[in-house]
Amino acid sequence: MRPPLFIFFSLLWFVCHSQIVEAQKDSAKVEDLDEVIVTATRTERQLSSLPLPVTLVGKEQLQQTGVIRLNEILSEQTGIIMVPDFTVGGQEGVQIQGISSDYVLVLIDGVPVVGRSSGNLDLSRLAVGNIKQIEVVKGPSSSLFGSEALGGVINIITEKPSSDSISGNASHRAESFNGQNTTVSLGQQLNRVGYSFFADRLSTDGFDLSPVLEGQTNAPFSSYTLHGRVFFDASEKLSFFGSARYFQRDFDVDPNTSAEEEGNLHIRADHDPSDKVTFQYELYYTNYVTDELSVDPIDDTVLFQNDFDQRLLRPEVRFSYQLSRKGTLTSGVGVNFEKLSRTLFADDVSFDSQYAFTQYDYQPTKKLNVIVGARFDNHSEYNSQFSPKLSVRYQVTDELALKGSVGSGFKAPDFRQLYLDFTNALGGGYSVFGKEVEVVGIQRLADAGNILTDSNGDLALQVPPEDLGEPLSAESSVGYNLGLSCTAGGFKGSVNAFRNDFKDLIDTQVIATKSNGANVFGYINRARVYFQGVELDMSYRLLENLRVSAGYQLLYAYDKDIEDQVEAGAFARDPVTNESIRISSSEYFGLENRSRHTINGKLFLEAPKWQANANLRVIYRSKYGLTDTNGNGFLDDYDTSFADGFAIANFSAAKTLFKNYQLQIGANNLFNFKGTNPISSTLNDGTFNRTLLDPGRRLFTRLTIQF
Amino acid sequence: MMKTIKLLALFGFALFLASCNNDDDGLAEFTITSINPTSGTVGTEVIITGADFPMDASAIDISFGGVSATITSTSATQIVTSVPSGATSGEVEIVANGFTRSATNDFTVLSERVSATVSNLHAPATGGFGADTTGPFTKFDFETGMKTDSDTEWDIAFRTTQIIVNGGTSLGTDSEPERNGNAAAVIIDGLFDEVAVAPAVSEFAQDSAEGWAITASSDQGWYNYNFMTNVVSPLPGKVLVFRTRDGKYAKVEILSYYKDAPVQPDGFVDEARYYTFKYVYNPNDGETSLQ
Numbered sequence: 002m003r004p005p006l007f008i009f010f011s012l013l014w015f016v017c018h019s020q021i022v023e024a025q026k027d028s029a030k031v032e033d034l035d036e037v038i039v040t041a042t043r044t045e046r047q048l049s050s051l052p053l054p055v056t057l058v059g060k061e062q063l064q065q066t067g068v069i070r071l072n073e074i075l076s077e078q079t080g081i082i083m084v085p086d087f088t089v090g091g092q093e094g095v096q097i098q099g100i101s102s103d104y105v106l107v108l109i110d111g112v113p114v115v116g117r118s119s120g121n122l123d124l125s126r127l128a129v130g131n132i133k134q135i136e137v138v139k140g141p142s143s144s145l146f147g148s149e150a151l152g153g154v155i156n157i158i159t160e161k162p163s164s165d166s167i168s169g170n171a172s173h174r175a176e177s178f179n180g181q182n183t184t185v186s187l188g189q190q191l192n193r194v195g196y197s198f199f200a201d202r203l204s205t206d207g208f209d210l211s212p213v214l215e216g217q218t219n220a221p222f223s224s225y226t227l228h229g230r231v232f233f234d235a236s237e238k239l240s241f242f243g244s245a246r247y248f249q250r251d252f253d254v255d256p257n258t259s260a261e262e263e264g265n266l267h268i269r270a271d272h273d274p275s276d277k278v279t280f281q282y283e284l285y286y287t288n289y290v291t292d293e294l295s296v297d298p299i300d301d302t303v304l305f306q307n308d309f310d311q312r313l314l315r316p317e318v319r320f321s322y323q324l325s326r327k328g329t330l331t332s333g334v335g336v337n338f339e340k341l342s343r344t345l346f347a348d349d350v351s352f353d354s355q356y357a358f359t360q361y362d363y364q365p366t367k368k369l370n371v372i373v374g375a376r377f378d379n380h381s382e383y384n385s386q387f388s389p390k391l392s393v394r395y396q397v398t399d400e401l402a403l404k405g406s407v408g409s410g411f412k413a414p415d416f417r418q419l420y421l422d423f424t425n426a427l428g429g430g431y432s433v434f435g436k437e438v439e440v441v442g443i444q445r446l447a448d449a450g451n452i453l454t455d456s457n458g459d460l461a462l463q464v465p466p467e468d469l470g471e472p473l474s475a476e477s478s479v480g481y482n483l484g485l486s487c488t489a490g491g492f493k494g495s496v497n498a499f500r501n502d503f504k505d506l507i508d509t510q511v512i513a514t515k516s517n518g519a520n521v522f523g524y525i526n527r528a529r530v531y532f533q534g535v536e537l538d539m540s541y542r543l544l545e546n547l548r549v550s551a552g553y554q555l556l557y558a559y560d561k562d563i564e565d566q567v568e569a570g571a572f573a574r575d576p577v578t579n580e581s582i583r584i585s586s587s588e589y590f591g592l593e594n595r596s597r598h599t600i601n602g603k604l605f606l607e608a609p610k611w612q613a614n615a616n617l618r619v620i621y622r623s624k625y626g627l628t629d630t631n632g633n634g635f636l637d638d639y640d641t642s643f644a645d646g647f648a649i650a651n652f653s654a655a656k657t658l659f660k661n662y663q664l665q666i667g668a669n670n671l672f673n674f675k676g677t678n679p680i681s682s683t684l685n686d687g688t689f690n691r692t693l694l695d696p697g698r699r700l701f702t703r704l705t706i707q708f
Numbered sequence: 709m710m711k712t713i714k715l716l717a718l719f720g721f722a723l724f725l726a727s728c729n730n731d732d733d734g735l736a737e738f739t740i741t742s743i744n745p746t747s748g749t750v751g752t753e754v755i756i757t758g759a760d761f762p763m764d765a766s767a768i769d770i771s772f773g774g775v776s777a778t779i780t781s782t783s784a785t786q787i788v789t790s791v792p793s794g795a796t797s798g799e800v801e802i803v804a805n806g807f808t809r810s811a812t813n814d815f816t817v818l819s820e821r822v823s824a825t826v827s828n829l830h831a832p833a834t835g836g837f838g839a840d841t842t843g844p845f846t847k848f849d850f851e852t853g854m855k856t857d858s859d860t861e862w863d864i865a866f867r868t869t870q871i872i873v874n875g876g877t878s879l880g881t882d883s884e885p886e887r888n889g890n891a892a893a894v895i896i897d898g899l900f901d902e903v904a905v906a907p908a909v910s911e912f913a914q915d916s917a918e919g920w921a922i923t924a925s926s927d928q929g930w931y932n933y934n935f936m937t938n939v940v941s942p943l944p945g946k947v948l949v950f951r952t953r954d955g956k957y958a959k960v961e962i963l964s965y966y967k968d969a970p971v972q973p974d975g976f977v978d979e980a981r982y983y984t985f986k987y988v989y990n991p992n993d994g995e996t997s998l999q
Contacts, residue, residue, distance in 0.1 A: 453919055454918070461918060461919065463928075514923070516880075520928075571945070572943075572945025572946075574942075578963075579969055579971065579984075580961065580963065580986075581900065581946075583945070628934060628936050628937060630934075631944055632934075632942055633932075633945070641971070641972045690974075690977070
């Protein structure tokens with residue numbers, strides 16, 4: 002039933018071959034190949050020469066599409082989608098090759114962004130106004146970056162000033178729902194000193210995806226980003242870089258408040274004692290704070306308070322040595338000091354880890370490139386990790402290259418899984434304990450007489466007593482990528498088959514039962530899942546000023562244990578009679594929130610004569626399910642939480658006026674798709690509580706002044 | 709020549725038939741050797757084996773506890789009949805050829821298994837949603853197929869997602885009723901229709917101070933709680949088999965925990981704590997058949 006891989010490879014081969022013939026005929030110019038990226042190897046490498054699947058989003062695309070936040074532009078790339086979490090008005094998370102946000106590392110200039118909510122990193126925190134490019138390396142990269150780099154690494158590379166006079170731009174953008182975005186960006190590179198400054202303010206009235214119910218699902222907010230950087234070249238061989246970034250956002254849902262703040266401080270010294278040797282000394286500090294307060298509108302009592310304060314301090318030293326013309330050795334060592342205080346934790350918690358990595362980038366012949374690397378992470382709270390990776394690229398012909406890689410990834414148990422101490426007062430009185438506090442937590446409940454005991458008076462645990470407090474292992478994966486890429490004339494294409502096997506995923510399990518019947522949950526390394534599929538990317542310069550591109554991802558994402566369970570015999574519920582039925586293996590739909598097919602198509606048009614450009618981008622995702630609704634614990638064809646496939650079209654056009662002014666207009670979700678969330682239901686009074694998937698068309702206009 | 713042989717053969721065959729007939733013409737005494745099964749509900753097919761039964765069904769009169777039954781087929785050694793409506797337990801009697809004979813075993817007429825669906829059995833609590841669940845249980849009696857307030861005449865009882873049986877001892881939660889029967893429960897994986905008989909006695913558990921026979925927590929007993937949708941779903945493929953307080957058996961499939969059993973309950977809107985379940989109850993003492 003699954004289409005064989007060779008179909009995709011043959012398709013690319015066929016298109017590529019026809020382009021080669023075409024290119025020879027009219028000797029069209031070969032596309033520029035000077036795109037350089039740093040995330041794949043932590044050294045500067047030409048994009049086209051890399052043995053890994055990499056997506057690069059350049060400044061031009063950011064500007065022409067008129068996007069202002071990272072999530073908007075990522076969702077238009079092949080194999081990358083933004084998925085809302087299940088809750089209405091909940092956060093969006095990125096998904097790469099089907100792998101969720103929890104397992105994707107996000108970096109700014111090579112250093113990590115922290116502050117996740119339930120594992121999800123909100124990418125709308127990241128403004129794109131001062132970005133040179135966004136690099137996305139797909140597949141596990143823990144061999145270089147350590148924890149969280151399983152599904153991929155997103156690295157935001159900020160722009161360096163280049164002009165010796167003060168230059169920059171200021172812009173204002175107004176959007177539907179009273180979205181107001183003002184940015185100022187300026188910079189200067191003098192002889193040895195450079196600096197840049199970026200400020201961004203974004204506010205919106207928010208919108209309501211559930212109009213029937215009282216209140217607004219997406220609250221109004223205002224946010225500020227300030228980012229200043231300095232560059233200093235002390236000598237030919239020594240340069241310094243410093244960056245300070247601050248982000249603040251206030252949500253306003255009267256009478257509740259919610260605020261978040263993020264600060265990053267990044268200092269780096271680059272020392273090149275010789276042509277062949279480079280040292281980088283880096284110090285990074287970041288702090289993410291949220292204060293969430295929900296109060297009763299009648300009597301002002303506090304219903305919910307969640308304070309979250311996470312800090313990370315990381316010194317790192319990197320060393321790069323060009324052994325010969327054929328090989329470069331890169332190594333690094335560093336330490337992470339992490340600290341978190343949170344309302345739901347018993348105490349402030351901190352842990353630290355030390356790591357070392359090394360990588361050898363070897364080019365024995367012109368056609369062959371081999372990169373082998375590994376990293377070792379030693380952690381205070383869980384077992385240490387060794388993460389190797391091997392990547393190979395072979396240039397078959399001038400146009401065709403074959404690349405393959407295999408690597409491992411891991412994700413450390415997070416603070417929540419280690420330290421959460423939570424009893425839900427609203428949802429049935431269940432409790433959840435992190436691994437490090439479960440022994441104490443159970444004891445506390447037992448002392449209060451809240452845990453069932455057996456006839457001997459011992460606690461009636463649902464796990465062997467010796468398992469309580471046993472350390473968790475890191476979640477880990479092995480990822481394989483095999484691809485073929487083609488560059489011929491105005492055509493660029495690539496096909497990449499991937500498979501990611503995850504094991505030891507941390508899941509909750511019942512560890513004891515309370516005397517009120519509610520469960521006490523703990524965490525356990527248990528689940529095994531896999532993500533498998535193919536990505537196909539093609540881009541073609543149709544005319545001198547018209548580029549079209551298309552991307553497709555086919556995805557199979559399943560839980561292996563559920564596959565076994567269904568194989569052995571599992572049940573669902575007939576959606577008409579409510580009666581139990583047996584289901585077959587083919588009726589297991591796979592993991593939640595995954596679409597089998599995602600497609601994007603883009604059209605970029607430039608009219609230099611009029612100093613104008615326009616573009617249309619369409620993204621499609623096929624049917625996906627949100628959650629099990631019939632109690633068997635997995636998504637099957639009988640569940641009622643499936644959203645139909647849908648497409649969203651985004652359009653924008655810009656024209657330069659009077660040399661220094663640019664006016665841009667656009668429409669996101671041009672065709673006003675709203676969708677219906679499958680969890681919408683009919684209320685007791687008979688009204689249909691339609692919950693939308695999207696707030697609908699958002700028009701915007703932006704005026705930019707260059708100076 | 710050929711013609712003569714054919715005629716002779718025909719004559720001989722006729723003579724043979726006539727002689728057979730002659731034997732039965734006399735009022736032969738028949739015998740009953742067995743009856744199978746020896747118990748069953750009205751309509752159950754019953755085979756009576758013996759010898760020298762009359763070939764003509766109209767010449768035979770069978771009765772179950774005095775109520776006449778219809779004969780489906782008959783031969784010299786076997787009579788097939790079925791338990792007549794209104795039959796009572798007791799002798800199976802055959803009258804034919806002027807003789808009256810009773811089967812060696814009495815026949816027990818079983819009560820019909822009851823197959824029914826209970827809708828919107830309300831199982832409220834005063835606490836719950838975080839606080840200890842308190843307040844009285846809603847009791848149910850399989851014999852009447854109704855909820856009951858009796859302190860003794862109940863088999864199972866519900867309070868929110870908690871299900872207890874009238875057998876064993878109390879766990880000691882607030883307002884938990886005293887157990888004065890011998891009820892027990894077991895959960896079987898499978899479809900409702902596939903559970904043809906109650907399992908062995910050793911499979912059943914009773915409530916105790918260590919926990920109830922049916923664990924009242926998500927995925928451990930009869931339901932799953934999805935905290936994203938706030939919905940309690942009965943686990944599909946779980947059949948609850950009960951022994952009642954007085955040693956009878958019933959099987960139950962819970963269909964819904966929400967009022968009017970919506971196909972797609974909304975955990976934030978639909979009223980919870982309303983059980984809809986279907987059951988088959990075998991009202992015959994110790995009879996395990998649940999088909």
